[in-house]
Amino acid sequence: PKIVTLPGDGIGPEVTAAAVQVLREVAPDLTFEEHAIGGAAYDAHGDPFPQRTRDALRDVDAVLLGTVGGAQNSPWNSLARPMRPESGLLALRKALGCYANLRPVRVQPGLEHLSPLKPELARGVDILIVRELLGGVYFDGDRKLDGDTAYNTMRYTTPEVERVAKMAFWAAEQRKGRVTSVDKANVLEVSELWRRDVQALRDREYRSIHLNHEYVDSVAMLIVSDPSRYDVIVTENLFGDILSDLAAVIPGSLGLMPSASLGDGAGLFEPIHGSAPDIAGKGVANPAAAIMSAAMLLRHGLGRSDAANQIERAVALALREEPTRDLGGKADTKTFTHAVMEAIG
Amino acid sequence: PKIVTLPGDGIGPEVTAAAVQVLREVAPDLTFEEHAIGGAAYDAHGDPFPQRTRDALRDVDAVLLGTVGGAQNSPWNSLARPMRPESGLLALRKALGCYANLRPVRVQPGLEHLSPLKPELARGVDILIVRELLGGVYFDGDRKLDGDTAYNTMRYTTPEVERVAKMAFWAAEQRKGRVTSVDKANVLEVSELWRRDVQALRDREYRSIHLNHEYVDSVAMLIVSDPSRYDVIVTENLFGDILSDLAAVIPGSLGLMPSASLGDGAGLFEPIHGSAPDIAGKGVANPAAAIMSAAMLLRHGLGRSDAANQIERAVALALREEPTRDLGGKADTKTFTHAVMEAIG
Ligand SMILES: CC(C)[C@H](C(=O)O)[C@@H](O)C(=O)O
Numbered sequence: 155p156k157i158v159t160l161p162g163d164g165i166g167p168e169v170t171a172a173a174v175q176v177l178r179e180v181a182p183d184l185t186f187e188e189h190a191i192g193g194a195a196y197d198a199h200g201d202p203f204p205q206r207t208r209d210a211l212r213d214v215d216a217v218l219l220g221t222v223g224g225a226q227n228s229p230w231n232s233l234a235r236p237m238r239p240e241s242g243l244l245a246l247r248k249a250l251g252c253y254a255n256l257r258p259v260r261v262q263p264g265l266e267h268l269s270p271l272k273p274e275l276a277r278g279v280d281i282l283i284v285r286e287l288l289g290g291v292y293f294d295g296d297r298k299l300d301g302d303t304a305y306n307t308m309r310y311t312t313p314e315v316e317r318v319a320k321m322a323f324w325a326a327e328q329r330k331g332r333v334t335s336v337d338k339a340n341v342l343e344v345s346e347l348w349r350r351d352v353q354a355l356r357d358r359e360y361r362s363i364h365l366n367h368e369y370v371d372s373v374a375m376l377i378v379s380d381p382s383r384y385d386v387i388v389t390e391n392l393f394g395d396i397l398s399d400l401a402a403v404i405p406g407s408l409g410l411m412p413s414a415s416l417g418d419g420a421g422l423f424e425p426i427h428g429s430a431p432d433i434a435g436k437g438v439a440n441p442a443a444a445i446m447s448a449a450m451l452l453r454h455g456l457g458r459s460d461a462a463n464q465i466e467r468a469v470a471l472a473l474r475e476e477p478t479r480d481l482g483g484k485a486d487t488k489t490f491t492h493a494v495m496e497a498i499g
Numbered sequence: 500p501k502i503v504t505l506p507g508d509g510i511g512p513e514v515t516a517a518a519v520q521v522l523r524e525v526a527p528d529l530t531f532e533e534h535a536i537g538g539a540a541y542d543a544h545g546d547p548f549p550q551r552t553r554d555a556l557r558d559v560d561a562v563l564l565g566t567v568g569g570a571q572n573s574p575w576n577s578l579a580r581p582m583r584p585e586s587g588l589l590a591l592r593k594a595l596g597c598y599a600n601l602r603p604v605r606v607q608p609g610l611e612h613l614s615p616l617k618p619e620l621a622r623g624v625d626i627l628i629v630r631e632l633l634g635g636v637y638f639d640g641d642r643k644l645d646g647d648t649a650y651n652t653m654r655y656t657t658p659e660v661e662r663v664a665k666m667a668f669w670a671a672e673q674r675k676g677r678v679t680s681v682d683k684a685n686v687l688e689v690s691e692l693w694r695r696d697v698q699a700l701r702d703r704e705y706r707s708i709h710l711n712h713e714y715v716d717s718v719a720m721l722i723v724s725d726p727s728r729y730d731v732i733v734t735e736n737l738f739g740d741i742l743s744d745l746a747a748v749i750p751g752s753l754g755l756m757p758s759a760s761l762g763d764g765a766g767l768f769e770p771i772h773g774s775a776p777d778i779a780g781k782g783v784a785n786p787a788a789a790i791m792s793a794a795m796l797l798r799h800g801l802g803r804s805d806a807a808n809q810i811e812r813a814v815a816l817a818l819r820e821e822p823t824r825d826l827g828g829k830a831d832t833k834t835f836t837h838a839v840m841e842a843i844g
């Protein structure tokens with residue numbers, strides 16, 4: 155199987171290299187091809203999603219992404235919108251047809267103290283957020299900034315809602331069977347469509363799933379004050395962006411959080427943390443999220459659950475033996491990766 | 500001065516009655532006129548914002564609102580959108596021209612243990628969220644649900660951005676002088692306008708204010724993991740809906756959180772908690788947020804800071820002496836209100 159790696163910006167190259175090292179260990183038959191994305195791609199090729207990268211995706215089995223984007227004051231942020239690093243990421247998602255972003259949020263037993271929440275609230279949290287990734291206000295073409303007025307359009311169609319809802323129901327079937335669909339149907343027509351279509355699909359094809367609907371503002375509260383009430387959460391692109399980042403803080407370190415973006419073709423796997431330009435190149439970034447993303451790549455991208463489990467167990471062990479600096483430990487990228495390799499071997 | 504009270508739905512009437520009782524005590528010269536809003540108004544007059552209510556606002560000095568809306572499965576939610584309780588609330592905001600919703604989030608010293616956050620994170624939190632209340636995706640007319648597609652439009656103009664940003668800068672001047680403007684400018688044109696106009700206003704008229712810009716997903720994380728970094732947060736309507744509710748959980752009881760909506764005319768003051776239909780009519784609702792909203796009415800609506808301080812001190816005392824059930828105490832609505840009256844008297 156062919157894996158395309160897209161290291162990207164900031165700490166992306168360091169953590170991606172660590173993940174590739176681990177992948178080589180557990181799956182020696184994989185081949186890797188590295189390509190450019192984001193700000194680094196703009197600097198090298200004048201395009202955050204160069205044609206050469208696009209071409210490489212044609213016969214790929216899975217994509218491993220690092221991180222994309224610069225610091226708040228990066229010159230990249232003054233480029234025309236289509237040339238900015240983030241536009242490369244959006245174009246990549248679109249090119250792969252990855253319409254569902256899956257983000258597991260799990261508090262590891264024994265690591266409750268890392269959470270900003272009280273330990274009794276953090277304990278046992280196990281949520282899967284399914285974010286729609288190719289629709290809504292992110293991709294709709296009806297958008298403009300012109301003089302002293304600007305607008306964007308939040309649009310959804312039934313097929314777009316149904317395909318991501320299916321993914322959520324399917325995931326819930328292997329979990330506790332509960333799905334919370336999140337919208338703002340008391341104000342937005344686009345949410346009314348969302349709610350109607352998710353409910354109709356459940357009633358038609360997933361009658362064993364327990365589905366409820368909640369407003370996005372209410373979920374923002376409850377995910378903090380009572381996170382254990384959630385099993386699978388499914389929502390549209392912008393709400394998903396906000397809620398998945400919010401939920402990601404519960405385990406206490408963004409350095410631990412992987413994500414998988416799935417669709418009709420090859421999947422895209424990436425850590426959810428940002429590019430952390432302040433520590434880039436120093437060899438201290440925590441590669442755990444990138445390595446966990448490699449595990450998701452094996453499980454969801456290649457159907458190799460055994461190898462995925464092997465990595466996840468090794469990461470859990472390494473976190474205890476050689477915690478990284480963001481977790482109050484001392485390990486740098488190399489030491490931590492080494493500990494993971496040892497735990498595998 | 501004439502106060503219009505709009506008790507609304509659920510526990511709205513109970514908590515509003517408590518707030519009026521307290522207002523009568525500290526400001527005997529106020530006159531009160533009660534009118535209908537929300538689901539209750541629909542039931543009584545076939546309209547969630549009846550003409551009689553609208554007329555009463557013409558010569559009003561301030562409006563005290565209870566709560567609006569029914570349970571998830573309320574028949575009100577199947578009405579045509581303009582007849583639903585929430586539409587009455589939106590029409591009220593519009594009629595009053597209240598474009599800025601101010602929500603103070605303060606963790607009371609000694610009550611850190613109520614927070615879902617670790618006490619060391621909750622301690623000393625003091626944020627003012629300024630939410631734009633009359634623009635964006637809430638009010639734009641370009642919206643439709645038609646068959647299998649639906650959309651809403653998120654639109655802003657420079658004057659809309661500037662008037663609410665002014666309110667935020669003005670508020671920051673009496674606080675720590677720091678404003679964080681929240682947007683999604685890496686994806687949305689409407690956010691690019693927002694960011695540009697907020698920055699330009701700062702550079703033109705508020706050079707003593709320290710202004711920074713953050714993305715909404717990042718703020719959702721940081722408000723939980725490091726809430727003390729914020730002083731004043733200003734943002735557009737939908738982001739403000741989500742973030743202000745999120746921030747509101749930090750103090751640990753929604754029952755304590757007031758809000759003020761200000762604009763060109765009379766202000767609107769309301770507790771931020773919902774209508775809590777499950778406990779409505781039982782006399783157990785915590786009226787603290789409604790009473791604190793009455794204090795905001797005195798301060799921001801009538802310019803009577805002394806009376807406002809008097810109420811706030813009394814509430815803080817009553818919370819210690821007669822905590823309500825949502826705070827782990829025993830006091831019902833009556834007992835708590837009595838304790839506030841005692842503390843004033
Ligand atoms: C960088 C940005 C475009 C992106 C998004 O909003 O989708 C990021 O926040 C994410 O969640 O992956």
Ligand SMILES: CC(C)[C@H](C(=O)O)[C@@H](O)C(=O)O
Binds near residue numbers: 568585
């Ligand atoms: C009820 C609803 C329309 C309202 C809003 O979204 O503005 C509420 O959530 C609020 O924040 O006051």
